[in-house]
Amino acid sequence: MPTPGESGSSSNREVVGAVLKACSxxxxxxxxxxxxxxNELTTVSGMNKTTVHRLMATLIxxxxxxxxxxxxxxxxxxxFEIGSSALEELDIRSAAKGYMxxxxxxxxxxxYLMVPAEQGAVCIDRVEGHNTLVVAGINVGTVIxxxxxxGPTVMLAYSEKLRDRWIRDDLPAFTDRTLVDAAQLREHLDVVRREGYSLSNSDYLDGVAAVAAPIIDRSGALIASISIGGRVEAFEGDDLSAKIDRVRDAAARISTVMQAIPE
Known part of the structure; x- marks a missing residue:
């Protein structure tokens, strides 16, 4: 997996390969x-032992x-000294940007990066991909x-406080797939919590699907959610499985960063 923010271009003349190997x-x-x-680093990295030894000697x-x-x-x-200095200035948006x-x-x-608020989940950042679909209904500042x-559903699943305040019998439907029955919604949220991610399919915007995972603080409380959304047909089969894995991994990594920030 590429590191967050990596350009992906190996032809960049300013990139020093040995430094990238050391970082890996x-x-x-x-x-x-x-x-x-x-021996363990040699095996897990796939590099030869001489290279690993020289890189580690340099790092020492x-x-x-x-x-x-x-x-x-x-x-x-x-x-740790450098990491602590960086963490002092870090917020959820900057921590998540590279992964997004x-x-x-x-x-x-x-x-998308969303945080909980009184009236719903607020989108505080978004990064568009190269697919032609533009999700016009969800922008920075949109409350869902x-x-x-x-994104919102996974936050509801991971917050008992939100569940107690939000779930009721008169929830509005946005499409014919919106889950509005309180009992069914609670059952769905239990599944989301158990599986560690939420999957939506045309329940907010027709033809749009998404995968989201929670970002958690050191006490286990919800901070935010990270998600990707696009055409429904792009969220099926192996493609869907890959997206679930990557979104869950991104959420876990961001959670680890946020949990390391000094209180």
Whole structure:
């Protein structure tokens, strides 16, 4: 998977391949796997052992990586210092932008970032893909009721507070596919919560489908949703499966970034 904001052009003369390789090695380190041996990094990266050894030696010299007493590699303090500095100025829009661009570029659909508000889900950012469909009804500033469209629905599924305030028996229908029955809506939200994503199909705008996943803070509370939307026929079969995986992955990565921001 490309890193957020990566242009995708390998012919750019300003790009230094060795630096990209070093960065890709660093991306394997995380909370779930804080240390790696040389052999393990060689296997997971697909690079040869000599290249991995030289890159890691360079990262150690730069202060980005340390060695454990057993000889394994771990992230150095310098990375945390730089990361903390960046996080102090980070907000949800800037944290999500690169992932939204990747989704829009990768699938050609329009990517959306929405946050919860009193009257519904507010679209605070969007990135258009190359597909010809322009979803005219959803722009920055648009407020969508929580019981329709993928982005709002996934937020409703992940917030008991929103559920208690929003679900009722007189919900308006936007199309003949809008879910307005309170009992059926609750059952649908339970499925969304269990599966970790929401899928909509012409329930807010005819002919438009979308996939959304929640962005969660360190306490488990909902922050926002990220989604992609486009023509219904582009959200079927293997294409749909790929979009679900990528949107869920983007949401998880953004959640991790937001959870790291100092309180």
């Amino acid at each position: 090695l660093l991306e394997h380190f995380g909370v779930d796997r804080p240390t790696w041996t040389l 010299h730069a202060g980005w990586v340390d060695r454990t007493d057993e000889g394994a590699y771990r992230i150095g303090l310098r990375v 661009s990747d989704l829009a570029e990768g699938f050609g659909d329009t990517a 009721p929580y019981h329709a469209a993928a």
